[in-house]
Amino acid sequence: MKALLLAGGLGTRLRPLTENIPKPMAPIANRPWLEHLIIHLRDHGVNEFVIAAHHCSEVIRRYFGDGKSWNVNITYALEPFPLGTAGAIKNAERWLDERFLVFNADIVHLPQLIPLLDFHRQHGGIATIVLTEVDDPSSYGVVEQDDQGQILRFIEKPRREEAPSNRINAGMYILEPDVMRYIPAEQEVSIERETFPRLIEENTGVYGIVSSGYWRDMGTPARYRQVHWDALNREFPLPIKGREIQPGVFVGENVKISSGVLFVPPVLIGHNVKIGHQAVIGPYAVIGDDCQIGSRVHCAHTIVWDRSLIRDRSRLQNSIFGYRTVTPAGEVFEDSIINQFKEAVQA
Ligand code: GDD
Ligand code: MG
Numbered sequence: 020m021k022a023l024l025l026a027g028g029l030g031t032r033l034r035p036l037t038e039n040i041p042k043p044m045a046p047i048a049n050r051p052w053l054e055h056l057i058i059h060l061r062d063h064g065v066n067e068f069v070i071a072a073h074h075c076s077e078v079i080r081r082y083f084g085d086g087k088s089w090n091v092n093i094t095y096a097l098e099p100f101p102l103g104t105a106g107a108i109k110n111a112e113r114w115l116d117e118r119f120l121v122f123n124a125d126i127v128h129l130p131q132l133i134p135l136l137d138f139h140r141q142h143g144g145i146a147t148i149v150l151t152e153v154d155d156p157s158s159y160g161v162v163e164q165d166d167q168g169q170i171l172r173f174i175e176k177p178r179r180e181e182a183p184s185n186r187i188n189a190g191m192y193i194l195e196p197d198v199m200r201y202i203p204a205e206q207e208v209s210i211e212r213e214t215f216p217r218l219i220e221e222n223t224g225v226y227g228i229v230s231s232g233y234w235r236d237m238g239t240p241a242r243y244r245q246v247h248w249d250a251l252n253r254e255f256p257l258p259i260k261g262r263e264i265q266p267g268v269f270v271g272e273n274v275k276i277s278s279g280v281l282f283v284p285p286v287l288i289g290h291n292v293k294i295g296h297q298a299v300i301g302p303y304a305v306i307g308d309d310c311q312i313g314s315r316v317h318c319a320h321t322i323v324w325d326r327s328l329i330r331d332r333s334r335l336q337n338s339i340f341g342y343r344t345v346t347p348a349g350e351v352f353e354d355s356i357i358n359q360f361k362e363a364v365q366a
Contacts, residue, residue: 109204
């Protein structure tokens with residue numbers, strides 16, 4: 020089975036973290052989200068991936084290459100300019116000659132594929148949109164359905180009072196290659212604003228099915244942190260690397276913990292991390308691989324990406340630190356988002 024991963028957005032609400040990486044490459048529990056997604060889909064029978072990217076696409080290419088290390092095939096459909104969600108699909112047409120899956124790669128959701136594929140087959144439409152239910156649908160694509168699950172209307176980001184339901188586009192589709200006939204080539208096209216409304220109007224059979232299971236848009240710092248806390252609490256059953264050294268404290272390999280360190284669960288520590296004496300880590304702390312945490316550092320409700328150096332006596336609260344952050348000793352960070360590692364990576 021083939022999957023197209025849409026990874027070309029700018030991730031503006033997560034800036035500055037997304038200044039030099041695409042949002043789907045932001046780590047969740049010390050591993051790029053895109054890697055969690057590819058591994059999950061591989062384990063559910065997807066072996067061919069096309070990654071549609073633009074902004075910092077090189078970061079994705081350098082990380083995954085041709086996918087061999089993950090036992091999958093990955094090709095890249097790079098866009099000369101952002102082609103939009105449908106334009107990106109059209110741009111990958113030559114690889115998508117059979118039924119395929121599409122994912123908004125910035126959505127944290129590890130769906131069970133079999134029931135969704137069964138639903139699609141049984142209904143026989145050109146497209147199945149996977150749905151989820153939210154309290155406020157106004158920042159999503161909202162659908163109105165009939166009793167059979169057929170979608171009668173698809174409205175992208177309606178005003179709250181105009182939303183026909185609280186069922187929204189979860190950012191995953193099962194599509195027949197025939198949809199390509201409805202997408203003009205070499206121009207920017209939105210699947211949400213143009214293609215879905217057109218497919219519905221032309222009565223091609225667009226169906227929607229609600230996927231159960233954990234679903235979050237990780238697009239803002241608050242939501243990005245919450246996904247981590249849900250993973251640590253096991254409300255989101257994400258595979259986590261590490262050994263549980265005390266209840267709720269997961270630690271990678273080759274971690275040096277000095278005397279007097281206090282872990283307040285839940286906590287996740289990556290591989291090759293050094294923690295100085297009398298540091299207090301947690302509750303809710305994720306420390307990436309190859310980090311050094313100085314002595315007497317306090318770190319709570321905070322995510323630190325790989326290879327960072329947090330010097331002695333720093334206080335980190337409710338913050339996110341990008342790759343290779345170095346903090347001065349004794350500094351206090353509250354509600355901060357830091358990205359110091361500005362190596363330019365062009366698309
Ligand atoms: N290759 C490529 N090219 N990918 C793109 C482009 C592009 O020009 N524009 C956006 N994408 C990718 C983004 O990286 C993201 O993975 C996905 O397409 C959706 O784009 P967003 O910009 O993140 O859209 P959104 O979050 O406002 O809304 C979308 O997601 C909601 C679910 O969170 C829509 O699909 C909504 O209908 C949906 O409810
Ligand atoms: Mg999005």
